[in-house]
Amino acid sequence: MFTGLSAFPLTPFAADKPDEAAFLRLLQRLTEAKVDSLGVLGSTGSYAYLTRAQRRRITELAVAHSEAIPVMVSIGAVSTTEVLQLAEDAQQAGAAALLLPPLGYQALREDEVFTLYQTVTRHVSVPICVYDNPGTTHFAFSDALLGRIAALPGIASIKIPGVPADLQAARERIAQLRSLLPETVSIGVSGDAFAATGLLAGCDGWYSVCGGLFPRIAQAITSAAKADDDQRVSALDAQLQPLWALFRQHGGSLRVMAAAAAIAGLTAPDCLPRPLLPLSATDAQQVADVLAALTLA
Amino acid sequence: MFTGLSAFPLTPFAADKPDEAAFLRLLQRLTEAKVDSLGVLGSTGSYAYLTRAQRRRITELAVAHSEAIPVMVSIGAVSTTEVLQLAEDAQQAGAAALLLPPLGYQALREDEVFTLYQTVTRHVSVPICVYDNPGTTHFAFSDALLGRIAALPGIASIKIPGVPADLQAARERIAQLRSLLPETVSIGVSGDAFAATGLLAGCDGWYSVCGGLFPRIAQAITSAAKADDDQRVSALDAQLQPLWALFRQHGGSLRVMAAAAAIAGLTAPDCLPRPLLPLSATDAQQVADVLAALTLA
Secondary structure, eight states, X not given: OOSEEEEOOOOXXXXXXXXXXXXHHHHHHHHHHTOSEEEETSTTTXXXXXXXXXXXXHHHHHHHTSTTOOEEEEOOOSSHHHHHHHHHHHHHTTOXXXXXXXXXXXXXXXXXXXXXXXXXXXXXXXXXXXXXXXHHXXXXXXXXXXXXXXXXXXXXXXXXXXXXXXXXXXXXXHHHHHHHSOTTOEEEEOSGGGHHHHHHTTOSEEEESGGGTOHHHHHHHHHHHHTTOHHHHHXXXXXXXXXXXXXXXXXXXXXXXXXXXXXXTSSOSSOOOTTOOOXXXXXXXXXXXXXXXXXXX | OOSEEEEOOOOOEEXXXXXXXXXXXXXXXXXXXXXXXXXXXXTTTTGGGSOHHHHHHHHHHHHHTSTTOOEEEEOOOSSHHHHHHHHHHHHHTTOSEEEEOOOOSSOXXXXXXXXXXXXXXXXXXXOEEEEOOHHHHOOOOOHHHHHHHHTSTTEEEEEESOOOSSHHHHHHHHHHHHHHSOTTOEEEEOSGGGHHHHHHTTOSEEEESGGGTOHHHHHHHHHHHHTTOHHHHHHHHHHTHHHXXXXXXXXXXXXXXXXXXXXXXXXXXXXXXXXXXXXXXXXXXXXXXXXXXXXOO
């Protein structure tokens, strides 16, 4: 389950609570498209804004409606005690894998992050994907630390925050990273704007925000990369450049994807958890214009 | 309560839980010294590592043992819903003031942070101190935003992350900041290494980590600053330079203060919440040596 397209849906909100009906509508698009795995309660799934009970409930819903597609669930929390409780909840709810970010409040040291992964791998029975994204966690893994963590039993994949924009440099980076990891540990690219280059550079899969709402085009890119059809990958990625530009413009993908889901009629117009605010009407119109030109389905 | 010395004690842990007996030992030092206010569950009080129930319990303990010294409590959380619940808990438990950091997971925009403060001030009946510390929150307030937030009814103080090292530059900075704030809003300095300069530059108080364990010297600095005794402030601050150096060396004050509390026999040897790890034996010995030379009480 740690290769191919892993689709990360939003957890839409309404009236300060997860909107379960809207979540299931999003999930259905992904199961109908038969994505390779579901990444629920990722950053895009707003896990950090949900209570433990809400996270358990969303996991149960996802598993129940997954149509046998494996479900990965983020167990990120600041305290290790809470991480272990969330891991227990996710396993009991049927998660096939766990996504573990090194969430900090006080800046974490390398030995603290290693001990976190060691502790969690000792407690759980499903595989773990390491979440490497300094943009949300503010922790930057060194290669040496990634190598040590990847060698722990139970670590199955690394979700990397991106690759160099130049394909040759990206290939070198992925080769270098792979030399540090056991063969059983896959590398998945995230940061959607990097996905095409990352897949062409040898990543095993794409942990995809775009794929959480528009699975067909994300699948097309992932399949073309698997078939070594560089030209088709680049052509599809070029189509999506206006979407990546919106992600950059709005400080990340979440607010844009929330606007996109609302525009598609899948969620309430304002589906973000507070303190996050929806895009302005003008910005949302720009998202609508970009999406209309793309005719994604 | 937003002037003078506000002492921020640790919330010591033992066996993955708050160590209530050790917390009360720390609190007693502060009430005996008669600090001006108590800042419990601040960053130093590890609020981000505690559950809602643990935070409520620590607040209740602090209020019950405060000897009528006003207690300020952090209500920081990623989700606004949780912030409001924590505010309700803290008020019911008898907190005299609330400390509100703009905690992010997704990077927050200015309008989101303003709306957070607006929402909370509308819901609570005790004054709020704005927590400005990009080191833990990763949010940098603009002066314009601080001015807008400070104008909200119920905002009583701004806890600033430090001042320029040069006293004249610090004076200019505080004067500039004060020109943006209503007269009723105090400015308190934090980042202990900046405290002496901050107080001499015109800050109304010191939100103090050092004062949470060593209240006497922190009071001496605060009193000397109030009496405009610049020489005494600088002399006391010079004494504490080895402690500030340890804070810098260990990426902040928390791990050093946890070691210091353990060395003083007030807490378990390892009193930090996981994933945080105590200093190594060598580093802890260095802390012990510095403290022995300082003879703080």
